Amino acid sequence: MASVDEPTVCSVLKNLGGKTFNDGLYRVLRADEVEEATEAGCLAFPELAQHITVFGYDWLGRQFAADAGRRSKGMPQVLMLGFGTGSALQIPVDPIAFHNDELVDYPDDALAKPFFLQWQAAARAKLKHYQCAGYKVPLFLGGAGDVDNLEVTDLSVYWHLCGQLRN
Incomplete structure (x- = not known):
C-alpha cells in the first residue's frame, strides 16, 4: 500500500475530505477511511497493492x-x-487536477453522470454515505450494464465481494 503521506492525497483530504457531491455522484474519503478503502482496493487489485492510496469513490x-x-x-x-x-x-492527471479539472470539465466521462441520472430516476433512491449502486451481477461475470442490474448496497460489502470474485 502506498503512503497516506502522499502530498497530493493529503491536500485532497485536507480540503475535501468527507464531502459528498451531487447527491452521491462522487465522494471524497475522510482521512480515517483511507486505510480501509485502500485495503479493499488492494484485495481486489493485488497487482497494484504496493503503490495505490484511495482518496475517493463514486x-x-x-x-x-x-x-x-x-x-x-x-x-x-x-x-x-x-x-x-x-x-x-489509468487517468493521466494527478489527484489535485482530477478534482479541479477532470470532475469539473468531464463529469460524464469520469463519473458516468448520465447513467447516474438514469439510475436515480428509475430507482428513486438516494445513496447514503458508504452506499453505492452496485451491480447485482458484476460486468466481469456477464452482468448487464444497465439500471436493472444495479441495487443499493453497502460499499464495504460490495468492495470485498467483488474483490473476492475477481480473484
Whole structure:
C-alpha cells in the first residue's frame, strides 16, 4: 500500500475530505477511511497493492486512487478501480487536477453522470454515505450494464465481494 503521506492525497483530504457531491455522484474519503478503502482496493487489485492510496469513490462503488507507480512531473497519477468491471483505468492527471479539472470539465466521462441520472430516476433512491449502486451481477461475470442490474448496497460489502470474485 502506498503512503497516506502522499502530498497530493493529503491536500485532497485536507480540503475535501468527507464531502459528498451531487447527491452521491462522487465522494471524497475522510482521512480515517483511507486505510480501509485502500485495503479493499488492494484485495481486489493485488497487482497494484504496493503503490495505490484511495482518496475517493463514486456512486457505482468505483474507487479513485493515487498511483505512486505512475508519475508525471513527480506527481502520482489517478487510477480508477472498477469493482463492477474488474478493471483498472489509468487517468493521466494527478489527484489535485482530477478534482479541479477532470470532475469539473468531464463529469460524464469520469463519473458516468448520465447513467447516474438514469439510475436515480428509475430507482428513486438516494445513496447514503458508504452506499453505492452496485451491480447485482458484476460486468466481469456477464452482468448487464444497465439500471436493472444495479441495487443499493453497502460499499464495504460490495468492495470485498467483488474483490473476492475477481480473484
